[in-house]
Amino acid sequence: MVLAADYPFLDILWSMIVFFAWVIWIWMMIVILTDVFRRRDIGGWAKAGWTVFLIVVPFLAALVYLIANHDGMADRRIKDVQDQQAIVDQHIRQVATNGGGGGGGPAAEIANAKQLLDSGAIDQAEFDQLKQRALATA
DSSP: OTGGGGGHHHHHHHHHHHHHHHHHHHHHHHHHHHHHHSSSSSOOOHHHHHHHHHSSSSSHHHHHHHHHHHHHHHHHHHHHHHHHHHHHHHHHHHHHHTTTTTOOHHHHHHHHHHHHHHSSSSOHHHHHHHHHHHHTTO
C-alpha cells in the first residue's frame, strides 16, 4: 500500500487550500442568505431577487452584497444579539424574582418573611420555619 507516496506534498497542500476555500465560500453564502432573509427593511421581491442573483452569479452577487451591505450586516447582527440578550436577562430577572410561576416563588416568600421579621411581627424561630417551608416547596 504505497498510495500516500503517489500523492506529492504540494498536491496535498493545494487540496487543503481548495477544501478550506470551499468551506469558507459555503459559510459566506449561509451568512449572506441569513442576512437577506432576516432583513426587515426590504420586501419579499427584493429578497427573492438577491437569492436568485446569488444562485445565478454567486461570486459577483456575493461581492456586490458584501460591498453594498457591509455596515448593515454588522448592525443587524449586533441588534439581534442585543435583543436576544435582553430576552434572556428579562427571563432570568423574572425567574429570580418570582420563581417563574407567577405566584411569588421561594425568593419572594423569604423576602416577605424577612420583612415580617424586621417589623417584629414574627420572631426568629418563625422566620426560620417560613424559610424552610419556602425552600422545601422550591
